[in-house]
Amino acid sequence: MDDDSRTRRWERWQGRAALPLGLASLLYLAAYATHVLAEGLPPVAHDVLRAVIGASWAVFIIDYAVHWRLSGRGLGFVTHHWLDTLVMLLPLLWPLRIVRVYDVVQRGRGRARLTLHARVVLYAGLSALLLGFSSSLAVYQQERGAPDATIRTFGDSVWWASTTLSTVGYGDATPVTPWGRTIAVGLMICGLALLGAVTGSVSSLLLQRFALEEDEERGRPPEP
Template sequence: MKQQTAQVRWERRTQNPLLALAVVFAVAYAVPIVAPDAPAGVHRACSATEWVVWAVFAADYLVRLVLAPAKWLFVRSHPLDLLAVLLPLVRPLRLLRLVSTLLLAGHRARMASQIGLTAHVGGAVVGLLMFGSLAVLEVERDAPEGNIKTLGDAVWWSFTTMTTVGYGDHSPTTGLGRVLAVGLMLSGIALLGVVTANIAAWFISRFERDDAHERRQTALLEALTREVGELRAEVGRLHAGEPAVPRQASGSGVSSPTP
């Protein structure tokens, strides 16, 4: 139990710093794509930053694995996290570091409450748009038959792809670009579905609270109505000279008069 408590405490303490590191990773990933003519030192610094952020997320996974009371169960219940840790080691491509860091950061965002989760998922939608645009621009910009040549083209393509509108004015022509398109479509549908479901759940819970309050008010009014009816009956019996019938005190707090 102490190990489980330590794991939860670690996850709560490191959630916000790791999400901040994900933002740093986003900047480091975007700079070489948006500014390809930047000095070589800038590109090297951005690449090093990407590796450092990925290493921090990988270390976080290992710490949670050590703190988990059932380690094999932890591994089986977090397969995407394990894949994200191992993926960049197989082939150190920038795109693989992007995918792995997004998977690891997304796991930490899922630990928030319902309102926090909606905010995190909304941020994930924006982040997915940005990363999808940058990734497809990096892949398609130098393709001989590519038609996604600017950041504006890539952002427009990401919007139409995530919403499955697909106007067709911009589309990937390389194999890797089409793989990115499939991933963006599936991720976009899933994330937008989560946002819709959380908003609907919030409205339903709000309506349930209002209904419970109305039911309590109705029950109180019915109890008071019964109490008033009993008091009027006793008053009538007193005026007629009949002995008062003893009554038990009701939940409204009104006591029975004595004869």
Template sequence: MDARPEKQERWDRRMEAPLAVASLLFLAGYTVRVLAHGMDRVWLDLCLAVTLGAWGVFIVDYVVRFRLSGLGPLRFVRAHLLGTIVLLLPLLRPLQMVKIYDGIQRRRRGKPRLTLYARVMAYSSLTVTLLGFAGALAVYQHERGASGATIRTFGDALWWAAETLTTVGYGDVTPVTTIGRFIAVGMMACGVALIGAVTGSFSSWLIQTFTREDEERPPGGTPGAS
């Protein structure tokens, strides 16, 4: 009998807390490096070390998962494409907390849990918050000193992130650098996907609610019936 699934499950449980801490440390270290312009060099170097250390945890986790999977490199990458992208773009690693929270919820047997629709809403909200903040940091880092930039403060970056994720796009602040525009494309795609997930979940909840009310209504109990 192949013991790989059991080993993978044990590894997942063992790495929940370290990955969550590493995700928070990565985001915290990156935030300080981007926003704390006047900080002493030694503290900036310390933040860089924390950020790289957290990234190292992600790499170790990815390598161990690859070894436990028993798959070839190409098959593993295809099967874990999103995880590979996130590893190469570590700024997305704080989203790991969403996956960890979901795993914890699934193992809470016998305890009340959020409904599917509430979970979609909660996870989408958490994802939007983390993605918006991380995207704002990345865009601000590359745009603040660019020629002709309209995103000159972190407040501008946060406003731009809100516009982009909600697909409103007023156009009052826009990235002018190549990297900034690349980040914008990714956030647009994520915004469309998240809005679709929330809208679809809310619509399904409404349909289910109205269907249940119709089923529970006694015959002849239609409002206005004599």
């Protein structure tokens, strides 16, 4: 199979899989939130929620396997598409697949309705909301009931995730468990990346506007 054929098949698969992956991400997030927050449910209900989470993971694995097969790179696919590999392995990042649905749908229509800078801000904002919510759930699950924990309610966890993502970090609520701190490190890295993406996009937009104004001023005839 030549490279053009692989590219066409890759793009067709992305277009077909975008909506199922988005739905699987939403189902995962809803099931995981219910599993963590609704502790009073009967055991059978939690078993069903775990099954939904497992089914969502199976959908992500199938998508990853198809992309691997279509790439024709063998083991090189893992390193070349390291971000997809990381998202597939870390449940905390699964909700971010929802962000890709809009981009794939717009590509299928042949054009994007938003400018590049607007898409960067939109994707970064939506990613921050999804990542913050899923991180709040994960940290709350790990921290509740832990000795000397400062994150005892889901509200505490949401506050912690907000301050961490915004790189403010008041320090009034901090994880104390090993897994909670591991999640915190990942959230700090993601927060810096998202903040850098938005800052860079806004700076680029401002530079373009200033350059355009300068070009317009240089093109104006001198005033009498």
